[in-house]
Amino acid sequence: MLYVHGVKGIFTMHGSNLDDIKNNKAVFKLIENKQIEKILFI
Amino acid sequence: MNEIYDVIKYFPINIQNTLKEILSSNSKLEKDIHEIRIRSERPIFLGFANSNFGIDYIVSQTEILQILERVCENSIYAYKNQICNGFITIKGGHRIGIVGTVVIENGRVINIKYVTSLNFRIARQVIDSSNNILKEVINTDRNTIYNTLIVSPPGKGKTTILRDLIRKISNGIKEMNFNGKTCGLVDERGEIAATYKGIPQNDVGMRTDVVDNISKNDGIKMLIRSMAPEIVACDEIGTIEDVEAIEYALCSRSKRNLYNAWFKFR
Structure with missing residues (x-):
């Protein structure tokens, strides 16, 4: 399997829980496509 | 104080x-x-x-x-x-x-x-505010980070933590054997680096390039094209345009990365 390292990212978003993320279809797409590897709730 | x-x-x-x-x-x-x-x-x-x-x-x-x-x-x-x-x-x-x-x-x-x-x-930088989440963000095996989304309600410290995280990633973390990375920061509203006459008023790290007073969409693309960051960061994503720019960044490869591509065959 070929791995090529690209740009990584850290982003923030308003919300309290996973439902808030799911309600934002654009951002949820990043998660569905596994482009976001970790979600941290503060 | x-x-x-x-x-x-x-x-x-x-x-x-x-x-x-x-x-x-x-x-x-x-x-x-x-x-x-x-x-x-x-x-x-x-x-x-x-x-x-x-x-x-x-x-x-x-x-x-x-x-x-x-x-x-x-x-x-x-x-x-x-x-x-x-x-x-x-x-x-x-x-x-x-x-x-x-x-x-x-x-x-x-x-x-x-x-x-x-x-x-009143701006206050809280040094080490990201300590609790460092282990979650840093991928020590590959000396990189996980693509991370930090989520919280307004006023709970997302920006403060993001600022501290970028600072640590940019400077490197000796305790974790993590080498510093070239970071690109889109500071849309000037809250993270708080640049005043071209000088960041907050410490966002020695390897961080800041573009401010610009949309996240334009800022991310500008950073990718001009500064070849290893890591991009921005605050409060939410629009389709924000996400398109992030996809552009995460899928992009600088010329340096192409030359440094590494292979693992199974």
């Missing part, structure tokens, strides 16, 4: 004296104050994390104009673009929100005719 006095010096002497008297009566106020709200012909309000209280001092329209002139170094015209964006960043990274009677031409704000309210937000 002198941040509050960086801000108070912009006020007319009567307001300065009133605020100094209140702050000197309780040292906790100095440390905990988040914002000072000035409204035309109404009392001054001091804001804290979970509360606010009014001071018995009615600010006149003339005093608001005096404050604005001081903030703009006696040249309001030179700060016109920032005023039309609704905020000015001053030395120390403090942000002043500005609202009033807006003048619009061709769908764009070209002026604020009568300023009615000013909101002085």
Whole structure:
């Protein structure tokens, strides 16, 4: 399997829980496509 | 903790004296104050994390104009673009929100005719505020980070933590054997690095390039094309345009990365 390292990212978003993320279809797409590897709730 | 006095010096002497008297009566106020709200012909309000209280001092329209002139170094015209964006960043990274009677031409704000309210937000960098989440973000096996989304309600410290995280990633983390990375930061509203005349007022790390006063969409693309960051960061994503720019970044490869591509065959 070929791995090529690209740009990584850290982003923030308003919300309290996973439902808030799911309600934002654009951002949820990043998660569905596994482009976001970790979600941290503060 | 002198941040509050960086801000108070912009006020007319009567307001300065009133605020100094209140702050000197309780040292906790100095440390905990988040914002000072000035409204035309109404009392001054001091804001804290979970509360606010009014001071018995009615600010006149003339005093608001005096404050604005001081903030703009006696040249309001030179700060016109920032005023039309609704905020000015001053030395120390403090942000002043500005609202009033807006003048619009061709769908764009070209002026604020009568300023009615000013909101002085006191900037405080909290070093090591990201310590609790470092192990989640840093991928020590590959000396990189996981693409991470930090989620929280407004006012709970996302920006403070993001700032500290970028600083640590940029400088490297000796305790984790993590080498510093070239970071690109899109500071759309000037809250993270708080650049003042080209100089970040907050420490965002020695390897961090900052582009501010620009949309996340344009800023990310500019950074990718011009600064070849290993890591990009921005605050409060949410629009389709934000996500498209992020996808562009995460899928992009700089020329250096192409030359350094590594292979693992199974």
